[in-house]
Amino acid sequence: MSRIVCQFSCGAASAVATKLALAQYGERAVVVNAFIAEEHEDNRRFAADCERWFGRTIDTLRDVKYDASAIKVFETVGYIKGPRGASCTSRIKRGLLRTFERPGDVLVLGYTAEEQWLLDDWLENWPDRPAITPLIDRGLTKEDCKAMVIRADIELPMMYRLGYDNANCIGCVKGGLGYWRAIREDFPERFERVAQAEAKVAALHGENAYILRHRSGPLKGERFPLRQLPAGKPDRGEQLPSCGLFCETAEQEYAA
Ligand code: SF4
Known part of the structure; x- marks a missing residue:
């Protein structure tokens, strides 16, 4: 069966x-x-x-x-x-x-x-x-x-x-800007550790390694490093x- x-x-x-x-x-x-x-x-x-x-x-x-x-x-x-x-x-x-x-x-x-x-x-x-x-x-x-x-x-x-919204990893790479602002506030060491990994990958493979993209403005759609995440409203409830x-x-x- x-x-x-x-x-x-x-x-x-x-x-x-x-x-x-x-x-x-x-x-x-x-x-x-x-x-x-x-x-x-x-x-x-x-x-x-x-x-x-x-x-x-x-x-x-x-x-x-x-x-x-x-x-x-x-x-x-x-x-x-x-x-x-x-x-x-x-x-x-x-x-x-x-x-x-x-x-x-x-x-x-x-x-x-x-x-x-x-x-x-x-x-x-x-x-x-x-x-x-x-x-x-x-x-x-x-x-x-x-x-x-x-x-x-x-x-x-x-x-x-x-x-x-979920019990995914702390610092899930599927998250967006609001989610990552929340992780930066709640788990700064993990934020930094993921940013470090991202920088290592970007050094080898360029900006495609970056997890986040600009959502608006002239750079809309372009990727940027986690460490450059602009200040703003954290969104813990963001659906991943x-x-x-x-x-x-x-x-x-x-x-x-
Ligand atoms: S997708 Fe997110 S929750 Fe799943 S293993 Fe990767 S970082 Fe963890």
């Missing part, structure tokens, strides 16, 4: 999607997570709390080639992100997935009710890939998922409690693309 594969990303939506899939499919369901060194350490506490909630062990995968570190990927491969997605996700998540995947696996997609458009994209690109969408099927939003986690007596991951094992795989495939 095919497996129901729950990708647990330490986010509230994936926690609820996993809980629902486990309730519906029992032993057929397996839960997998990729450890990433740059995530907030509280993500591990959240994962442990969710294991108790699920009544199931999470199969935690950990990249060894790059020590599961997004920053180490950037500095080693000399590339941060581009039309093919972020180098970190392809290197420290996709390879792990290959070791885990089996033919016939049914994927649990943790898209929420407001993310129907992401599901539409996914289905267009993967019409034959078996998947279930427990959150969309039940009309559950991100806020619903957070509330359900809290009602299960589980404290949300620290990044949510600080006001961020998700960073899950399977959606990243999909993004990589359809960008190829």
Whole structure:
């Protein structure tokens, strides 16, 4: 019988999607997570709390080639992100997935009710890939998922409690100007560490290495270094693309 594969990303939506899939499919369901060194350490506490909630062990995968570190990927491969997605996700998540995947696996997609458009994209690109969408099927939003986690007596991951929209890495390269202003305020050392990696990559490959682009003015669309991020309003709630094992795989495939 095919497996129901729950990708647990330490986010509230994936926690609820996993809980629902486990309730519906029992032993057929397996839960997998990729450890990433740059995530907030509280993500591990959240994962442990969710294991108790699920009544199931999470199969935690950990990249060894790059020590599961997004920053180490950037500095080693000399590339941060581009039309093919972020180098970190392809290197420290996709390879792990290959070791885990089996033919016939049914994927649990943790898209929420407001993310129907992401599901539409996914289905267009993967019409034959078996998947279930427990959150969309039940009309559950991100806020619903957070509330359900809290009602299960589980404290949300620290990044949510600080006001961020997700539990991605601290300093996710998918973030925009407002997000990075927030990271600069809340996690200045991490901001500097990513800026350092960005400068190293830019020294080798030029301005395409820069994570951010000007949003307006005469330089609109041009990239610039993190260290030149102008002062402005931080936006902790900025919505970032998700960073899950399977959606990243999909993004990589359809960008190829
Ligand atoms: S959360 Fe962001 S920085 Fe971290 S691995 Fe995913 S895309 Fe890379």
